[in-house]
Amino acid sequence: MDEKKIIFACEEHIEIALDDFVNLEEKAPQMIKLPETENKKCNYCNNKSEYELLH
Numbered sequence: 001m002d003e004k005k006i007i008f009a010c011e012e013h014i015e016i017a018l019d020d021f022v023n024l025e026e027k028a029p030q031m032i033k034l035p036e037t038e039n040k041k042c043n044y045c046n047n048k049s050e051y052e053l054l055h
Helices: 013-023
Strands: 005-009 030-033 051-054
Touching: 005 013, 013 051
Parallel strands: none
Antiparallel strands: 005 051, 030 051
């Protein structure tokens, strides 16, 4: 089964998240700007996530 990898990142960590995704998946992610109402946390810190990276 193909497991989908999702990374949430704040503005400060988006470049690291993009690098990590490409290194792990060996392809570019789909990058989605999250709406203000979304309440997800960054995978790299406890700040509010602004982006979602996925297949």
